[in-house]
Amino acid sequence: MSIGEVLAQLRVEFPDTTISKLRFLEAEGLVEPERSPSGYRKYSWADVDRLRFVLAAQRDQYLPLRVIREQLLERDTAAAPPQRPALVAVGPDGAVPGRTDSEPVPVDERLGRAELIARTGIEESTLAELERLGVLGSGASGWYDGDAVIIARAVAxxxxxxxxxxxxxxxxxxxxxxxxxxxxxxxxxxxxxxPAARARADELARELASLSQQLHAALVRVGLRSALGG
Incomplete structure (x- = not known):
C-alpha cells in the first residue's frame, strides 16, 4: 500500500493521523516500509498492524515512544500475534487498584455528566466539589473527555x-x-x-508526563517507607 492508502486505513480508527505523523514514526524507527525503485514507500499489512499498535498505545495509554519501542521489540522477539499494547506499571491508564473498571480510555472520548458518573462510580456531590476546586472539569465544550474519566475513577x-x-x-x-x-x-x-515539529512536541509531552509519573510514584513510595519506618 502507498502511504495515502495506509492513512485511509488508519483514519477509520485514528482520525487525527496525518502523513506527517506516519513519516515521523518511520523516522523514529517504529515502522520500516519498503521502498519502490522510484523511492515511494510501500507498506505491508504487517506495517499497518504495527502502526495501529503504536497509535493505540499513544492514544489509549499515553505511552512514550521509548516504552512503545520496547514493547514492539518484545513482541517481535516473541513472534506473538498482534495485540493491544500491554499496560505499564506506572502509566495514566485510568486503572485504580482494587477496581475492575480499568480499560484504557481514549483521551478524545466525549461523555455527558450522567454518563461520566455512571462510568466511574463517582458521586454527584463529589463531582460538583471537584469542579469547584478545579480538579476536574468539562471544558468549554460541556463534554467530559478521557482524562476526566481517569481523574474521576482515581478520586472514586x-x-x-x-x-x-x-x-x-x-x-x-x-x-x-x-x-x-x-x-x-x-x-x-x-x-x-x-507538522513534523508538532508531532515531536506531542511525543515530548508524552515522554515528560510519563517520566513525571514515574518520579512521583517513586517519591511517594520512598516517603511512605520512611513514614512507616521501613
Missing amino acids: GLATYGLEPRHLRGFRSAADREVGLFAQLVAPLARQKD
Whole structure:
C-alpha cells in the first residue's frame, strides 16, 4: 500500500493521523516500509498492524515512544500475534487498584455528566466539589473527555479510603506547576509550523508526563517507607 492508502486505513480508527505523523514514526524507527525503485514507500499489512499498535498505545495509554519501542521489540522477539499494547506499571491508564473498571480510555472520548458518573462510580456531590476546586472539569465544550474519566475513577478509588475532594487540591497545584515547567520545553516545538515539529512536541509531552509519573510514584513510595519506618 502507498502511504495515502495506509492513512485511509488508519483514519477509520485514528482520525487525527496525518502523513506527517506516519513519516515521523518511520523516522523514529517504529515502522520500516519498503521502498519502490522510484523511492515511494510501500507498506505491508504487517506495517499497518504495527502502526495501529503504536497509535493505540499513544492514544489509549499515553505511552512514550521509548516504552512503545520496547514493547514492539518484545513482541517481535516473541513472534506473538498482534495485540493491544500491554499496560505499564506506572502509566495514566485510568486503572485504580482494587477496581475492575480499568480499560484504557481514549483521551478524545466525549461523555455527558450522567454518563461520566455512571462510568466511574463517582458521586454527584463529589463531582460538583471537584469542579469547584478545579480538579476536574468539562471544558468549554460541556463534554467530559478521557482524562476526566481517569481523574474521576482515581478520586472514586481514593474515596474508598476516606480521602475527600478537599484533600486533592494539592494534586491540582502540583500538576499546574509541572505544566508550567514542561510547557517551557514543549512550546518552542509546538509553535513551529512544520507538522513534523508538532508531532515531536506531542511525543515530548508524552515522554515528560510519563517520566513525571514515574518520579512521583517513586517519591511517594520512598516517603511512605520512611513514614512507616521501613
